[in-house]
Amino acid sequence: MSQPSPAHDDAPDGGDAEVGDTIVDWYAGAARDLPWRAPGTDPWAVLVSEVMLQQTPVNRVEPVWREWLARWPQAAALAAASPAEVIRAWGKLGYPRRALRLREAAVAITAQHAGRVPADVAELEALPGIGTYTARAVACFGHGQRQPVVDTNVRRVVARLVHGRAEAAPARATDLTDVAVLAPVDHDRAVRFSVAVMELGALVCVAGTPRCGVCPVRDRCAWRLAGSPAYEGPPRRVQRFAGTDRQVRGRLLDVLRTAAGPEAAAELAAVWTDDVQRARCVDSLLVDGLVVQTEDGRFALPD
Numbered sequence: 001m002s003q004p005s006p007a008h009d010d011a012p013d014g015g016d017a018e019v020g021d022t023i024v025d026w027y028a029g030a031a032r033d034l035p036w037r038a039p040g041t042d043p044w045a046v047l048v049s050e051v052m053l054q055q056t057p058v059n060r061v062e063p064v065w066r067e068w069l070a071r072w073p074q075a076a077a078l079a080a081a082s083p084a085e086v087i088r089a090w091g092k093l094g095y096p097r098r099a100l101r102l103r104e105a106a107v108a109i110t111a112q113h114a115g116r117v118p119a120d121v122a123e124l125e126a127l128p129g130i131g132t133y134t135a136r137a138v139a140c141f142g143h144g145q146r147q148p149v150v151d152t153n154v155r156r157v158v159a160r161l162v163h164g165r166a167e168a169a170p171a172r173a174t175d176l177t178d179v180a181v182l183a184p185v186d187h188d189r190a191v192r193f194s195v196a197v198m199e200l201g202a203l204v205c206v207a208g209t210p211r212c213g214v215c216p217v218r219d220r221c222a223w224r225l226a227g228s229p230a231y232e233g234p235p236r237r238v239q240r241f242a243g244t245d246r247q248v249r250g251r252l253l254d255v256l257r258t259a260a261g262p263e264a265a266a267e268l269a270a271v272w273t274d275d276v277q278r279a280r281c282v283d284s285l286l287v288d289g290l291v292v293q294t295e296d297g298r299f300a301l302p303d
């Protein structure tokens with residue numbers, strides 16, 4: 001539930017808020033209709049969406065997010081679930097440690113905040129698995145606060161639009177200020193700006209070749225005004241998936257997620273035959289708390 005805030009609260013002085021206003025106007029006609037953006041979305045629902053979206057595309061997140069909110073509509077409900085239940089419900093979203101961290105956050109919210117997701121950024125950052133980005137996203141999108149919210153997409157937009165660079169630099173301490181000074185002065189528009197600039201990076205100022213021809217701020221873009229200079233940084237790594245430990249961990253976890261009970265090591269060997277890599281991945285799943293070993297040496301999801 002959004003909480004009312006005074007207009008102009010913490011509004012930065014001397015920024016280029018006109019650019020931000022243009023982006024907000026563009027967003028009004030271009031935004032995707034995503035369920036967690038619906039007016040009045042509960043901060044808990046926003047928090048769940050933000051954790052799921054950290055490393056997984058929107059189209060894969062949406063059905064799982066709906067299932068989670070139907071099953072665990074508040075933090076207290078998730079806090080009462082077992083780790084095995086949340087790992088199963090995470091399905092194939094990837095990076096399943098997020099599921100355990102989200103449950104741990106739900107436990108902390110229930111124990112320390114009477115089941116309500118805090119609105120204070122510092123309190124949010126103190127929750128398990130909640131970092132700079134997610135804390136501000138929840139404060140802004142869930143609680144209606146004016147907050148700079150900087151993800152990869154936003155960092156790329158700012159790199160081009162403000163700094164004239166072809167691609168974003170690694171995360172820097174100045175990222176939040178860079179974004180804050182672009183926000184409109186009006187409180188409600190500043191809140192919308194945080195999601196609008198993210199959407200601009202997701203739909204128009206995309207990685208690789210940006211769609212400058214349809215960009216609402218193309219006439220103000222430092223990179224475009226500089227003649228669209230090529231990227232000159234170090235070569236960018238293309239993330240592969242096939243054959244990685246991440247793929248192996250996913251396969252091993254799939255076996256245990258769909259099993260009726262603990263499985264013998266032979267069942268795991270059936271889905272990945274490289275003994276060394278499989279052993280390494282089983283070990284890391286045990287260390288991460290995603291898998292436990294029974295007294296008779298079989299493997300299972302944690303109770």
Ligand code: SF4
Nearest residue numbers: 205210212215218221
């Ligand atoms: S003009 Fe092109 S590079 Fe500049 S902000 Fe728009 S899409 Fe990005």
